Amino acid sequence: MRADGKFTRYARWLAGGLAGLLVVSHSPCFAADAQLRQLMSLLGQRQHGEVSFVETDYLAILDRPVKSSGVLVYDAPDRLEKRTLQPKRESLVLQGDELTAQRGHRTYHLQLSAYPQVAPLVDAVRDTLAGNEAGLEKVFQVSLTGPLEDWKLRLVPRDRALARKVSRVEISGARDQIRSVEIRQTDGDHSVMTLAPAAP
Amino acid sequence: MRQRRGAAILVWAVLAALALWIVARARYSADLSAFLPQAPTATQRLLVEQLRQGVASRLIIAAIEGADTPTCARLSRSLAARLRADPEFLAVENGDAAAARRDEAFLFAHRYLLSRTVTPQRFSVAGLKEAIGNTIDLLTSPAGVLVKSLVPSDPTGEMLTLLDQLGRNQPPRTQDGVWVSKDGKRALLLVRTRAAGSDTDGQQHAVEALQAAFAAALAARPAPGARLVMSGPGVFAVKARASIKSEVMRLSIVSSVLIVALLLLVYRSLPALLLGLVPVASGALAGIAAVALGFGVVQGVTLGFGVTLIGEGVDYSIYLFIQSQSAWPTIRLGMLTSICGFAVLVASSFPGLAQLGLYSLMGVLAAGLVARFVLPALLPRNFRIRDLTPIGRRAARVLERASAGRAVVVLIAVGAVGVIGIYRGRLWSHDLSALSPVPVAAQNLDAQLRADLGAPDVRYLLVISAPSEQSALQGAEQVGAELDGLVGRHVISGYQSPAQYLPSLAVQRRRQESLPPPAVLRARLTQALSDLPLRADRLGPFLHDVEIARTAPPLTASAIDGTSFAAVADSLLVSDEDGWRALVPLEGAVSHGRTLDIDIGQIRRAVSVGAPDEVTVLDLKNQVDALYSTYLAGAVRLSLVGFVAIVILLLVALRRPTRALQVVLPLALAVLTVTACLRLFGAPLTLLHVVGMLLIVAVGSNYALFFDRRSRDGAAGAGSAGHGGDVPRELTLASLLVANAATVVAFGVLALSAVPVLHDLGETVAPGALLALIYAALLAREPFPASRAKIPG
Numbered sequence: 001m002r003a004d005g006k007f008t009r010y011a012r013w014l015a016g017g018l019a020g021l022l023v024v025s026h027s028p029c030f031a032a033d034a035q036l037r038q039l040m041s042l043l044g045q046r047q048h049g050e051v052s053f054v055e056t057d058y059l060a061i062l063d064r065p066v067k068s069s070g071v072l073v074y075d076a077p078d079r080l081e082k083r084t085l086q087p088k089r090e091s092l093v094l095q096g097d098e099l100t101a102q103r104g105h106r107t108y109h110l111q112l113s114a115y116p117q118v119a120p121l122v123d124a125v126r127d128t129l130a131g132n133e134a135g136l137e138k139v140f141q142v143s144l145t146g147p148l149e150d151w152k153l154r155l156v157p158r159d160r161a162l163a164r165k166v167s168r169v170e171i172s173g174a175r176d177q178i179r180s181v182e183i184r185q186t187d188g189d190h191s192v193m194t195l196a197p198a199a200p
Numbered sequence: 201m202r203q204r205r206g207a208a209i210l211v212w213a214v215l216a217a218l219a220l221w222i223v224a225r226a227r228y229s230a231d232l233s234a235f236l237p238q239a240p241t242a243t244q245r246l247l248v249e250q251l252r253q254g255v256a257s258r259l260i261i262a263a264i265e266g267a268d269t270p271t272c273a274r275l276s277r278s279l280a281a282r283l284r285a286d287p288e289f290l291a292v293e294n295g296d297a298a299a300a301r302r303d304e305a306f307l308f309a310h311r312y313l314l315s316r317t318v319t320p321q322r323f324s325v326a327g328l329k330e331a332i333g334n335t336i337d338l339l340t341s342p343a344g345v346l347v348k349s350l351v352p353s354d355p356t357g358e359m360l361t362l363l364d365q366l367g368r369n370q371p372p373r374t375q376d377g378v379w380v381s382k383d384g385k386r387a388l389l390l391v392r393t394r395a396a397g398s399d400t401d402g403q404q405h406a407v408e409a410l411q412a413a414f415a416a417a418l419a420a421r422p423a424p425g426a427r428l429v430m431s432g433p434g435v436f437a438v439k440a441r442a443s444i445k446s447e448v449m450r451l452s453i454v455s456s457v458l459i460v461a462l463l464l465l466v467y468r469s470l471p472a473l474l475l476g477l478v479p480v481a482s483g484a485l486a487g488i489a490a491v492a493l494g495f496g497v498v499q500g501v502t503l504g505f506g507v508t509l510i511g512e513g514v515d516y517s518i519y520l521f522i523q524s525q526s527a528w529p530t531i532r533l534g535m536l537t538s539i540c541g542f543a544v545l546v547a548s549s550f551p552g553l554a555q556l557g558l559y560s561l562m563g564v565l566a567a568g569l570v571a572r573f574v575l576p577a578l579l580p581r582n583f584r585i586r587d588l589t590p591i592g593r594r595a596a597r598v599l600e601r602a603s604a605g606r607a608v609v610v611l612i613a614v615g616a617v618g619v620i621g622i623y624r625g626r627l628w629s630h631d632l633s634a635l636s637p638v639p640v641a642a643q644n645l646d647a648q649l650r651a652d653l654g655a656p657d658v659r660y661l662l663v664i665s666a667p668s669e670q671s672a673l674q675g676a677e678q679v680g681a682e683l684d685g686l687v688g689r690h691v692i693s694g695y696q697s698p699a700q701y702l703p704s705l706a707v708q709r710r711r712q713e714s715l716p717p718p719a720v721l722r723a724r725l726t727q728a729l730s731d732l733p734l735r736a737d738r739l740g741p742f743l744h745d746v747e748i749a750r751t752a753p754p755l756t757a758s759a760i761d762g763t764s765f766a767a768v769a770d771s772l773l774v775s776d777e778d779g780w781r782a783l784v785p786l787e788g789a790v791s792h793g794r795t796l797d798i799d800i801g802q803i804r805r806a807v808s809v810g811a812p813d814e815v816t817v818l819d820l821k822n823q824v825d826a827l828y829s830t831y832l833a834g835a836v837r838l839s840l841v842g843f844v845a846i847v848i849l850l851l852v853a854l855r856r857p858t859r860a861l862q863v864v865l866p867l868a869l870a871v872l873t874v875t876a877c878l879r880l881f882g883a884p885l886t887l888l889h890v891v892g893m894l895l896i897v898a899v900g901s902n903y904a905l906f907f908d909r910r911s912r913d914g915a916a917g918a919g920s921a922g923h924g925g926d927v928p929r930e931l932t933l934a935s936l937l938v939a940n941a942a943t944v945v946a947f948g949v950l951a952l953s954a955v956p957v958l959h960d961l962g963e964t965v966a967p968g969a970l971l972a973l974i975y976a977a978l979l980a981r982e983p984f985p986a987s988r989a990k991i992p993g
Contacts, residue, residue, distance in 0.1 A: 059339060061351055062733040066336060088337050189348070 036144045039151075040133040049074040051178075055193040071198055140169075149174050205577035212574040216482060219489035226492030229400070229499060246663050246816055247823045257397020258290070258771060260432040261649040262410060263386040267426035273376035275426055276387035278417035279410075283391060288409050290392040290771075293764050295372060295379030306763045307366075311358040312749035313703060316365060316684075318711040322356065323721065328728035331356035336732060353741035355734070366700055372653050381652035386429075388653050392771065393434060400441050403434030431646040436638045444500040447955050452503075455510055455949040459942050463514070466938050467585045472521060475578055480513035482574075483567030490562035491555050502555040504950070504958045508965065509563040511946025512538065512899055515939035516571035521585050522935035528572060533853050534902030535568040537846045541898025544842035545891065550831040552957065553838075553891060588938075592930030595937055605978045613869050616876035627875075629884035630829055636956065659821050660798050662695075662784040662807065665814040669780050672773060673704035676782035679815060682806045683784070691802050694787045698772035701765040708754045715750040718743055828887070835887045839894040846897055854908065863904040866975030867897045874968045888957050892964025899943060899965065900972025903936055907980040940973045 054069045070084040082092045091102045136142055139162075140155035153171040157163040163186075170182045184190040264272045264279070280294040293299060312318050321327045335357045339348055350359060372379040372388055379388040391410065395402025407430065414428040463473050484506055491498050516535075519527045542564065545557025620627065636643075664675035676699040683695050699707070716724065721743060725736045760766045772783045786803065789796045800819050807815050850860040871893045878885060947969065950962025 057339065059348065061348060061738060062336065062339070063735060064733045066339070066733060068337075 037133060047076045050198045051195045052198045053193050053195050055191060057191040059189045208573045208577050212570060216485060219485040222489040222492050223485060227497045229497045243816060246818060257433045258393045260391040260393060260430055260435055261653060262389040262391055263429050263649055264426060265386040267423045269380060269384050270376050271423045271426060272387035273378045275417050275423060276378040276389060279414055280389060282413040282416060286409055288394055288406055290394050291764055293390040295374050296377055299764055303763045306760060307362050308359055310755055311362055312715060312746060313708050313711055313755050315358040315362050317361050318714050320714045323714055323716050325724045325727045328724055332728060332732060332734060336734060352738055353745050355739055355742050390653060397433040397437060400437045404438045407435055407438050431649050440638055444955055447953050448500055448504045451949050451953055455946045458945045459510055459514055462941055462945060469585055472585045475575060476514060476517035478575055479516050479567040479571040480510050482570040483509055483513040483563035486566035487559035487563030491559050494558050495555055499552055499555050501552050501957055502559050505556045506559060508946055509560060511943035512564055513567035514942045515902060516568055517575060518939045519935050520571050520575060522588055522931055530905050534905050535564060537849055537901040538564045538898045540845040540849055541842045541894050544838045548838055549834055588934035589928060589930045592934035595933050596930055599977050602978060609975055609978055612873055616872040619876035619880050623879045627879055627885055628832060629886050630825060658785045659819060660786040661818040661820060663816045663818060664782040665779060667779045670704050672780035672782040673699050674706060676784055677704055677707055679784055679807055686806055690789050692786050692798055693789045695784050696772060697784045698769050698782050701760055701769040702757060705754050712750055715746050718747050721746060832887045835890040839890050842894045843897055846901060859908055863901060863908055866904050866979050867900045867972050869975050870900055870968050870971035871896050873971055874964055886960050888960035889964050892961045895965045896968030896972060899969055903940055903973040904976040906932055906936055907976045936973060940969060943969045
């Protein structure tokens with residue numbers, strides 16, 4: 001806290017929400033075109049998505065990677081839920097500007113816009129979900145590489161405060177499936193979230 | 201004779217000089233206290249104290265708007281910097297990062313003394329294992345980005361717990377480094393004044409200092425269109441005082457000018473006018489002096505009511521000039537009925553009313569006595585005013601034609617009773633804000649700013665009374681333990697307590713004793729971490745910080761100086777001659793952006809189980825409304841007492857029930873008509889309407905009495921309303937018309953006031969007095985002055 005000075009007590013929920021937002025949207029149905037614009041337009045068409053996730057965190061301070069898993073649910077245009085089931089139950093619902101977090105027996109409500117250091121990230125993610133390329137470009141440098149069978153979307157923060165913490169976000173997928181979301185921090189710590197269609 | 205006149209003038213002059221001296225030295229105030237109880241119960245005393253100088257009363261919410269967000273933010277920073285340098289303000293918060301960093305640094309440095317979770321269990325092997333395990337969970341949620349730098353020095357997560365405990369419901373939105381409203385159009389500041397809310401002078405200083413600082417910030421770097429708006433109890437008090445001051449001034453001038461014009465029109469003589477104002481001026485002087493002596497402080501509102509005295513006091517000289525001395529017995533009885541009405545008000549627990557009663561009582565008495573004993577002595581030998589017989593004659597003719605109007609009066613009475621019957625459940629307003637001198641627009645702005653800031657009005661409050669600072673803090677800690685349970689069950693969403701920032705010494709000691717010495721802690725850590733992916737050698741800073749906390753001297757009030765907690769703790773822990781009080785404001789649960797009412801019964805039950813004896817649960821809004829209802833019920837009761845007293849007086853003086861009825865009936869009808877009309881065409885009636893009804897009877901009786909002469913049967917004793925046979929009836933009628941017009945003008949001007957208490961009184965008495973005269977004339981047993989009037993020429 002002394003180190004970064006920007007700590008806010010709800011930030012952990014926000015950050016938790018971020019990973020979810022980055023991930024949830026899209027499993028099936030990718031157009032054959034690997035062009036960013038076309039990808040975006042496809043992303044924007046998605047109304048509902050539900051996938052299971054496994055997240056592995058690699059932190060310098062910890063001796064070994066740590067795993068968690070659960071379910072992500074997205075509903076257009078702006079509702080996202082990240083339900084962690086293992087190792088501990090916790091739920092995070094972002095609806096519009098309102099974030100509701102439930103952990104243990106406590107519930108927190110907060111306004112996303114009250115957290116300017118995190119809000120641009122979430123906004124950008126929402127832009128991705130909505131296929132809003134212009135909005136995305138405002139916050140990140142966006143590049144798309146690889147063939148449709150193995151594409152990789154690479155987001156590098158333009159915002160300096162954000163860039164101090166996060167060096168890049170990588171989302172990879174194959175056709176209509178997102179395979180993983182990886183967040184790399186500037187200090188080398190990173191997390192990888194792999195996704196699979198939810199069990200019916 | 202000459203000697204007696206000289207003596208009367210001398211006594212009058214001495215008393216007037218004395219009154220003038222008292223009036224000049226009196227203290228005047230326009231704060232809340234006119235609306236607060238004089239002899240409160242214990243709970244009311246707490247309530248009054250809170251309203252006057254409590255947590256909420258020192259708060260000013262300021263907003264900068266009218267420019268783009270970066271400009272507003274820049275002005276907010278500049279304004280905050282200026283205000284922080286001003287000792288007038290205890291704390292200035294605008295959401296800037298530096299202040300937030302200072303607060304966080306304080307919390308972090310003292311986390312082991314401040315956090316509720318610091319217990320021996322927490323620092324056992326199992327406790328450490330669980331707490332550190334939680335922190336690792338948190339790390340692996342990608343929030344690790346922001347929290348991981350804390351882990352080496354705070355692996356048990358005390359800082360997070362602390363922030364959760366202190367957490368606001370909804371922190372304001374931050375943009376460009378400062379708090380802004382939800383729509384981003386306003387930059388918001390939260391300012392706590394050193395002056396208590398009841399210290400209107402101090403609040404005015406603070407408001408002016410704020411404005412000056414803003415002007416300076418603007419001058420340093422101009423920003424066209426940018427402006428400062430403010431709200432808060434102190435700002436309201438300042439505005440209310442200004443508006444009462446200017447209103448009292450304006451109303452006095454307007455009604456004086458109108459009445460002077462009226463009298464000039466009637467008398468067509470400057471000496472007559474000036475002499476006619478002598479009783480009024482004497483009465484006003486006597487009234488203010490009496491209030492100053494009786495209450496110590498003269499309320500601005502009382503002076504506003506004083507306008508009404510002009511209407512009543514001027515009547516006496518009118519009667520005297522037009523009807524001459526022979527009218528005195530009737531005037532005296534009228535004066536006594538007025539005094540009866542005012543006297544009961546003195547007993548009111550509503551200080552504003554009690555002052556009004558005393559003021560009017562002394563004013564009327566003085567005006568009457570001066571009119572009786574001094575004014576005749578002052579009159580030049582051959583003083584005469586214009587003959588008003590023609591006016592009286594014209595009026596008499598109108599009355600004659602209107603005598604068929606009795607049927608209409610009966611119809612109106614029936615209609616009025618019907619209307620009152622329909623509205624009987626909804627006749628009265630039970631909301632004190634109906635009397636609030638704060639305009640609705642200002643109240644709306646306040647609500648909006650509070651919503652923007654997520655700083656709901658403090659409505660629910662626990663007050664812990666204790667003999668010492670430490671016992672008050674311990675009480676707050678005990679209450680806090682019960683409240684934590686209620687937070688868990690969602691009865692409340694949170695609370696503030698001074699013990700959150702400044703725990704009692706006992707609790708601090710207990711927490712220090714929970715912390716193991718370094719060797720023990722290291723051993724336990726090693727054991728606790730055996731299954732966890734975190735190695736003890738990474739936690740050197742933790743061991744270091746725990747040892748510092750364990751051996752540190754206890755936290756005192758001076759440690760929080762410089763943080764924004766200082767002001768909060770200051771206002772939540774107060775001392776007076778009765779001892780210490782810890783205040784614990786409660787926050788209602790929030791659902792869909794709305795703060796829900798708190799189930800006060802559950803709070804009472806909870807704190808009555810585990811908390812110390814001296815805990816009071818205050819629901820400020822309910823208490824204030826209850827207080828108002830007490831006032832209202834009191835006013836109704838007093839008005840009835842006053843009415844009965846007037847009836848008894850008339851019965852005694854007039855000797856025959858029929859005659860008394862003759863006088864009282866038109867007054868009662870006037871009251872009914874006015875009540876029905878006010879409710880039919882306006883809002884629910886307030887306390888001042890009730891008082892107005894009493895005044896209709898008290899003032900209107902003066903007119904009704906003059907119509908009593910036809911029911912007179914011979915000599916009726918000293919009190920009887922005899923006026924000499926030498927006064928032509930036309931003249932009597934003319935004097936009544938003029939006197940009534942003066943009263944209606946005085947109260948009518950009050951009805952134009954923007955101050956609700958004055959407005960309500962005016963709009964009741966002005967039409968009531970007029971109706972009293974009309975009804976009295978129409979219901980007189982013989983049309984007045986009837987066909988016997990000689991028409992010359």
